[in-house]
Amino acid sequence: MEAMRPFVTPLTAFHDHxxxxxxxxxxxxxxxxxxxxxxxxxxxxxxxxxxTRALVLEVFADSGQAEFVVDRVRAAIEEDPKLGGRLALWGRRLVGEALSQAQRIAADRDSLAALLAGSVDRPGLDLAAIGRMLTRLTEAHTARMTALGLQA
Known part of the structure; x- marks a missing residue:
């Protein structure tokens, strides 16, 4: 609980917004x-x-639940194509808010910035590597939006 306390406010803000x-x-x-x-x-x-890496990868392994969402959203759009535009905007709003809160967390948490960018005793990502990571995150988001039938 103590380790997560600093993240409560930005996570709550994400859900509130x-x-x-x-x-x-x-x-x-x-x-x-x-x-x-x-x-x-x-x-x-x-x-x-x-x-820790093995635990993270195990916890976040795809459990097949995404198919449930994809099927229902695609079926709803097929039934009412106007939903596609609204839900596409919603998806963009979600990723925008997530990035906004992530920036807030990184700005407030030197330890997270050090993890990403490295520190004196441990090299991290350079700016180009951070850019590539953001590109991978964006590409995965685009793939999810496409799977839903919503072009990102």
Whole structure:
């Protein structure tokens, strides 16, 4: 609980700013939001010890639940194509808010910045590597949006 305390405010802010207005938005939020967070945790796992990395990768392994969301969202869009535009905007809003809160966390947490960028005794990512990581996160988000039938 103590280790997570610094993250409560930004996580709460994310959820406060992205309260879904209906069931479909809730499904998209779960799929897109959890997917983005899981991708980030997998990226960060490469900077921790092998035992912790294995645990992170095990916890965030795909359990097949995404198929449930994809099937329902695609079926809803097929039934009412106008939903596609609204849900695509919602997906973009979710990723924008997630990035905003992530920046806040990184700015407030020197230890996270040191993990990503390295420190005197441990090299981390250079700016180009951070850019490549953000590209991978964006590409994974785009793939999720495409899977939902929502072009990102």
């Amino acid at each position: 992205t309260a879904p207005s209906d069931w479909l938005e809730g499904l998209v939020k779960a799929y897109v939001g959890d997917g983005l967070a899981n991708d980030f945790y997998r990226e960060i796992a490469s900077f921790v010890d092998a035992e």
